[in-house]
Amino acid sequence: xxxxxxxxxxxxxxxxxxxxxxxxxxxxxxxxxxxxxxxxxxxxxxxxxxxxxxxxxxxxxxxxxxxxxxxxxxxxxxxxxxxxxxxxxxxxxxxxxxxxxxxxxxxxxxxxxxxxxxxxxxxxxxxxxxxxxxxxxxxxxxxxxxxxxxxxxxxxxxxxxxxxxxxxxxxxxxxxxxxxxxxxxxxxxxxxxxxxxxxxxxxxxxxxxxxxxxxxxxxxxxxxxxxxxxxxxxxxxxxxxxxxxxxxxxxxxxxxxxxxxxxxxxxxxxxxxxxx
Numbered sequence: 001x002x003x004x005x006x007x008x009x010x011x012x013x014x015x016x017x018x019x020x021x022x023x024x025x026x027x028x029x030x031x032x033x034x035x036x037x038x039x040x041x042x043x044x045x046x047x048x049x050x051x052x053x054x055x056x057x058x059x060x061x062x063x064x065x066x067x068x069x070x071x072x073x074x075x076x077x078x079x080x081x082x083x084x085x086x087x088x089x090x091x092x093x094x095x096x097x098x099x100x101x102x103x104x105x106x107x108x109x110x111x112x113x114x115x116x117x118x119x120x121x122x123x124x125x126x127x128x129x130x131x132x133x134x135x136x137x138x139x140x141x142x143x144x145x146x147x148x149x150x151x152x153x154x155x156x157x158x159x160x161x162x163x164x165x166x167x168x169x170x171x172x173x174x175x176x177x178x179x180x181x182x183x184x185x186x187x188x189x190x191x192x193x194x195x196x197x198x199x200x201x202x203x204x205x206x207x208x209x210x211x212x213x214x215x216x217x218x219x220x221x222x223x224x225x226x227x228x229x230x231x232x233x234x235x236x237x238x239x240x241x242x243x244x245x246x247x248x249x250x251x252x253x254x255x256x257x258x259x260x261x262x263x264x265x266x267x268x269x270x271x272x273x274x275x276x
Contacts, residue, residue, distance in 0.1 A: 031075045035129060039130075042124050071140070077132055083140035083141035084140055117141045122143060123149050127151070133154070196219065199226050205231060
């Protein structure tokens with residue numbers, strides 16, 4: 001009996017030790033320290049009145065809201081900080097396009113929900129340190145009409161990039177063409193603060209399936225035919241409110257060459273007249 005009691009005590013101690021180790025392992029931080037510091041720098045660069053980043057405290061950034069890490073390495077692979085900015089996301093009813101030119105405010109035209117978004121004069125370069133990002137969503141925030149920074153083009157593993165309605169302005173940087181793994185790209189906006197002078201950069205996005213440039217001014221864009229013919233993987237293409245007209249787009253429309261896999265094409269609210 002003595003021997004059996006000893007074994008029971010030993011087994012109990014072993015079990016408690018094992019449980020303690022397991023619980024300790026669960027509490028260990030998986031977060032990459034350099035990337036955690038980068039996220040802290042980003043947090044310090046924005047005005048966050050609504051508390052979107054209120055969970056960004058402590059040592060384990062993998063537990064922060066909007067942050068997702070690789071389980072094996074602790075590297076940040078996804079950053080989803082979708083804002084709700086009723087100014088940048090102002091909604092114009094599709095049933096009455098003329099309302100787009102109206103200065104009369106109508107509360108019924110605003111999206112449902114309250115303002116909840118980040119504000120900054122620019123997108124801080126600290127995010128460039130998140131070198132393993134595959135998913136980046138900063139839509140609906142307000143980056144003060146600053147340009148889309150060129151460092152976005154260094155996030156070479158991105159397959160999803162959404163900067164829509166985020167208060168960016170100026171020319172779309174050609175460095176986005178470096179994101180050869182992109183499958184979804186959304187740069188749409190309700191205003192036309194963004195514009196393009198050359199669309200040749202899309203030629204490198206050979207995996208792209210969804211492209212939304214609605215609200216981007218393309219009236220001066222060269223090589224616009226590349227958008228229509230040079231991305232064979234494209235399934236959805238939105239070019240609404242891009243200031244396109246017959247003279248700019250008409251010569252490039254050749255139905256025999258149009259993207260073979262396209263299922264959705266939006267050319268609404270441009271300045272076309274008569275047939276193509």
